[in-house]
Amino acid sequence: MKKAVEILEKIQKNFPDKIVKSNMEVCQPFVVIVPEAISEVCAFLKEDEAMAFDSLMCLSGVDYKGSKTEEERLEVVYHLFSVSQRHKFVLKVELVRETPVVPTVEGVWGIANWHEREAYDMFGIRFEGHSDLRRILCPDDWVDYPLRKDYVPPETYQGMPAAASKQFAELAQEGEELGTDPYRAG
Amino acid sequence: MQVEAYAGEEMILNMGPQHPSTHGVLRLELETDGEIVKKVIPHIGYLHRCFEKHAEKIDYLGVIPFCDRMDYIASMNNSLGYALAIEKLLQLEVNQRVQTLRILMAELNRIASHLLSIGTYAMDIGSFTPFLHCFREREKVLDLFEWLCGARLLYNYNWVGGVSHDLPTGFIEKTREFLRQFEPVITEMDKLLSYNKIFIERTANVGIITEKQAFSHNVTGPNLRGSGIRWDLRKEEPYCGYETYNFEIPVGLGKFGSLGSCWDRYYVRVREMEQSIQLILQALDRLPEGDVQETVPKRIKPSKGEIYDRTETPRGELGYYVISDGGLIPFRVKVKSPCFTVLSILPSIAKGAMVADIIAIIGSIDIVMGEIDR
Numbered sequence: 001m002k003k004a005v006e007i008l009e010k011i012q013k014n015f016p017d018k019i020v021k022s023n024m025e026v027c028q029p030f031v032v033i034v035p036e037a038i039s040e041v042c043a044f045l046k047e048d049e050a051m052a053f054d055s056l057m058c059l060s061g062v063d064y065k066g067s068k069t070e071e072e073r074l075e076v077v078y079h080l081f082s083v084s085q086r087h088k089f090v091l092k093v094e095l096v097r098e099t100p101v102v103p104t105v106e107g108v109w110g111i112a113n114w115h116e117r118e119a120y121d122m123f124g125i126r127f128e129g130h131s132d133l134r135r136i137l138c139p140d141d142w143v144d145y146p147l148r149k150d151y152v153p154p155e156t157y158q159g160m161p162a163a164a165s166k167q168f169a170e171l172a173q174e175g176e177e178l179g180t181d182p183y184r185a186g
Numbered sequence: 187m188q189v190e191a192y193a194g195e196e197m198i199l200n201m202g203p204q205h206p207s208t209h210g211v212l213r214l215e216l217e218t219d220g221e222i223v224k225k226v227i228p229h230i231g232y233l234h235r236c237f238e239k240h241a242e243k244i245d246y247l248g249v250i251p252f253c254d255r256m257d258y259i260a261s262m263n264n265s266l267g268y269a270l271a272i273e274k275l276l277q278l279e280v281n282q283r284v285q286t287l288r289i290l291m292a293e294l295n296r297i298a299s300h301l302l303s304i305g306t307y308a309m310d311i312g313s314f315t316p317f318l319h320c321f322r323e324r325e326k327v328l329d330l331f332e333w334l335c336g337a338r339l340l341y342n343y344n345w346v347g348g349v350s351h352d353l354p355t356g357f358i359e360k361t362r363e364f365l366r367q368f369e370p371v372i373t374e375m376d377k378l379l380s381y382n383k384i385f386i387e388r389t390a391n392v393g394i395i396t397e398k399q400a401f402s403h404n405v406t407g408p409n410l411r412g413s414g415i416r417w418d419l420r421k422e423e424p425y426c427g428y429e430t431y432n433f434e435i436p437v438g439l440g441k442f443g444s445l446g447s448c449w450d451r452y453y454v455r456v457r458e459m460e461q462s463i464q465l466i467l468q469a470l471d472r473l474p475e476g477d478v479q480e481t482v483p484k485r486i487k488p489s490k491g492e493i494y495d496r497t498e499t500p501r502g503e504l505g506y507y508v509i510s511d512g513g514l515i516p517f518r519v520k521v522k523s524p525c526f527t528v529l530s531i532l533p534s535i536a537k538g539a540m541v542a543d544i545i546a547i548i549g550s551i552d553i554v555m556g557e558i559d560r
Contacts, residue, residue: 026491027274054401058494058505060520067511069490079494079507083401083417090494110402114530122238137231137559147238 001087002050004029010051015041020094030077030090038078038093039103039129045080045089046108053080053089056105059115061123065097065149074100074123100125122147195219199541203232207310207545210555212529214548216541223544226536228529233559241519246272246486247346249519254340256521257557259302262288262295263499264557265344268519270425271495271506272346275488283476284348285426290469291334291343292426293462294361297368298327299500300455300462307452307549308379311388316379323371326364333357347482358470365463372459380453389452391443393535393547400446404527407502408458409551412438412451419498431468433461448550455552458500487514501525501552523557 002010004024008031012019018037023030033041045053057079064070078091093102104127105112116127117136124145127133135142141158144151154162172178201214208214211232217225237256241249253268254261266288273280305320328338335341335351343350379385395405395413410417418435420428436457438450490512496505502524509518528551536544 028493055404057404057496057503058507058520058522060507060518060522062509062518062520067517069511077507079505086422109404110399110534111404111527111530114526135231137234139231146236 001085003087004089007051007087007089010048011041011045014044028088028090030092032092032094035093035095035102038076038091039105039108041091042078042080042105042108050085052082052084055081055083056109056111056115057081057088059105059112059119061119061125061147063097063123063147063149073097074125076102076119076125078105095125101128102126103128104130106130121145124148196224201544203229208548209306209553212548212553212555212558214532214544216544218541221540223536223539223541226533226544228532230529230555230558233555235556235560237521237560238519241516243515245514246488246516249516250345251340251342254342255556256523256560257499257501257504257525257554258339259554260295260299260500261340262291262343263497264504265342266292266426267495267497267499267504268506268508269344269346270497271493271508272486272488274495275491275493275508275510276346276483276486278347278481278483280347280481281476282427282474284478284481286469286473287349287353287478288344288426289428289431290361290466290473291331291341291349293465293469294327294330296462296500297459297466298324300459301327303455303500303552304375304379304452307552308385310545310549311385313379313382313385316375319371319374319378323368326368330357330361330364333360345479345482346486348479352478353473358473361466361470365466369460369463372456375456380456386442386449388542389448389546389550391447392539392543393448393550394444395446395531395535397446399531399534403531405502405531406524406527407498407500408451408454409502409528411435411454412550413446414438414440414450419496419503423496425497431465433465433468436461448546451550451552485514487512496522499524501554501557502528504557521560523560525551525553525555526558529553529558 008022011031015037018034020032020034045051060077062075062077065072074095074097076093080089095102104116116130119125120133121135121137122145156162168178197218199216199218201216202208203211203213213229215227216223237252240252250265253264257264301320301324305317308316332338333354335343397413397415400410400413414437416435416437421435436454438445438454442449488510490510492509494505494507496503504524505522507520508516511517536547
């Protein structure tokens with residue numbers, strides 16, 4: 001089982017100019033990689049015998065807009081685990097909000113296919129080289145990316161009302177007379 | 187969907203989203219050549235209830251009822267995973283009574299969840315009797331839960347720093363009584379279903395998951411153990427004191443046909459129920475005194491940081507990635523659900539199977555759409 005610093009050293013030795021920053025102080029140490037190199041780094045971490053990261057625990061998208069402490073960006077976070085060596089590591093990729101593009105790691109771990117589809121669906125992050133990049137949770141013709149911090153839900157979807165209607169308590173506070181009609185539309 | 191030119195022999199068949207055997211609202215697009223399935227494309231998202239968006243609008247404690255509703259069959263395990271992740275962020279330790287109660291409830295819920303999985307699987311294959319037997323036992327477990335916290339399926343039980351209700355008087359005796367009469371039921375299940383010739387013909391040698399596929403697609407839980415890999419987070423990365431309990435991890439042995447078939451996965455679940463009984467008896471024996479809400483914080487405000495924590499639910503490894511920005515409301519909660527990853531392997535294991543085998547495969551991987559779609 002390797003310590004996080006040893007894993008960082010291995011990455012630094014093999015990809016010296018691809019690391020943006022790292023943080024070994026937190027309880028789950030991470031390394032931020034340059035977006036273009038993430039696919040090679042992941043493939044190396046899986047194939048190398050000492051590293052042997054054969055399992056991608058989770059691939060998440062994060063939107064840091066509106067955060068008081070972090071700068072505004074989109075991030076993809078890769079949580080890696082090695083079943084044989086029992087060590088964990090976190091890789092991160094920082095992307096520009098306007099054009100978030102990052103190579104796919106689908107070739108390294110098969111599960112990345114679905115995780116990346118979800119990141120695309122929810123954040124609009126495009127994964128280069130993905131075999132089937134389309135929405136997974138939202139309908140195929142949904143517009144905009146729901147988990148972004150500045151997402152505004154649409155008023156209607158294909159003619160059906162999609163925005164939340166006012167709750168009865170809100171209507172009552174505004175002075176409307178509420179009868180006992182259960183089908184009253186907001 | 188792109189319309190490609192087909193040879194004229196294949197048929198595109200839509201299985202779902204309303205279908206009695208797809209375990210929820212799952213749409214499978216099957217490309218079949220007669221009875222043989224050439225391609226399966228799962229379409230999910232019909233039960234998407236925006237859990238991750240809701241979690242960014244309510245405070246840490248308010249997320250727990252939403253967690254329950256993801257995998258509504260094993261809610262104790264869902265909220266346990268979340269509560270443990272937040273407690274790690276807060277660096278909060280709970281007392282022994284809370285830890286024992288959490289294991290007790292998680293294992294009772296594991297029994298209930300496996301009973302449902304086995305019962306509905308048998309029903310999908312075509313035999314209705316095991317379904318009734320399993321649900322009769324499951325009702326007894328749900329009665330226990332209703333006595334404990336008032337709810338049958340969605341408990342809101344595991345809070346950050348404690349649990350919501352202490353055991354009522356007589357609960358321990360009633361649980362022991364239930365376990366006493368439940369042990370012979372598992373043997374009855376073996377006689378009724380496991381070694382039934384028709385069941386074996388339908389499920390052995392169907393839907394083989396190899397080790398390489400399993401690790402590449404992050405298959406976990408009974409689906410992974412059915413392929414012969416002895417990996418259980420309760421032993422590998424124990425939480426809540428699991429390391430002090432005596433229990434074993436059943437794995438598939440390839441008794442009938444190749445290793446990693448539907449039968450192996452089903453059999454792992456039956457044997458896991460036996461192990462859960464052992465765990466519950468040990469938990470009842472050692473239940474210490476204490477206040478279950480002693481360490482529940484008045485205000486949950488973790489310092490800035492992030493954590494990825496995972497627990498073993500009846501369906502596999504459930505992971506919570508929680509980012510805190512130092513406020514009262516989580517900044518981001520991402521859930522990695524075990525059924526999501528195992529469903530992604532369906533296109534590769536269902537190639538060349540017959541339509542009836544697709545039913546057998548979906549039932550054996552034990553999916554709950556609430557967890558996949560969140």
